[in-house]
Amino acid sequence: MTPAAPPTDGPGPATRGPSPRERRQERTRHDLVDAVLAIIAERGLADTTIERVSEVSGISRGTVYAHYPGGRDALLRDAYARLGRDLVERTRAAADAAGEWRDQLSAHARSLFDLAADSRLGHFYNVSGPTLVVDGAERGIGSGASASMIADALREAQSRGEVAADVDAHATALLLVGALRESAIRIASAPAESDACFAAFARLVDGLAAR
Template sequence: MIGSESPRDGRVETLRERKQRLTREALVQALLDVIAERGVQEATISLISARSGISRGTIYAHFPGGRDELLRAAYARLGEQLVERTRAAVSAAAGWREALAAHADAMFELAGDALTGHFFNVSGPTFIVDGAERGIGSGASARMIAATLDAARASGEVGADVDPGSTAVLLVGALREAAIRVSAGELDPERANLAFARLAAGLAAGRGAAPRPSSGP
């Protein structure tokens, strides 16, 4: 059967599968466009239908859960795009500090978008409280940061006492919290970038081992 290569898993998809995928992608993009223009509260099925030119019936055929299911798909799309941009920037980084800075740059660039960034960092999590969609960006970032720190520690550039996995989780948490404030207009992204760079710099070798927490009163 004539088909085309799926961009996600490399297998050959049928024409029907390709049409279904493109329709779903068009609907998700229409939702993101509506969010970018009006905000998530105004993103109704009617507006998505009007924006995409796809009937309400077809929307529900592809997303039986309606608006909630579409919101999950849109949230996942933003997470995937964030990971792609971050991974490309990390690959082009000259060193471990620049690689860590790439995570902040990508996150705060998305957060700085008035409506789409607000959806991903602030309003989205209130709608999407569980599921794989919530972990796409943070999970990938934590793994990439841990790999960067592990390599830097092995080369002696990062302190031998640094735990790559735990440190990565903490850094991702700091990025997420800062991104929430950037999205809400409470934190300037440039200041956030500088602060994150200073925080990351403290991991460099020669800074001295971190004190052990007290186990007693």
């Protein structure tokens, strides 16, 4: 008798998780990016060399290049992406904790401006980093997420009658993100202007309210 064919509508094979070797590789890359960010924060971008990364991380130059064949540029791209992802997480948490829609939008300004005011990491993320990371998935992690979150917050506020109905949420979000980015570039060079930029952003946001 021909054996019955196995059923085809059951669950498929379990998705294989990362192997121990893959986990070790990911841990090494994480440690290397940690070292890059620590060096930038302490000494600035100019002193962020492969030799210094190897020294701070305790990982040999050969291993650094094995994980990052592109060398310093590849490491800086990953460090830039890490800052972007961390910024998105902080901003989302702050926006979620805010009650009123204006406060939700202001959370984007406060998170970005706080990073921008960091004398070295802020300059890397807002000024020097974008000149190095001109394309690829690393570019625009923070601004893309902010545009999406701001647009969603505006649409929800419109549904409650709190934001003017004729406001284009998507286009307005893009404009606000552009204003935030330009302000952050300025703050990276002049941290004392953070409060003035925050107040100006709040005035822009307030103009969106339904009257």
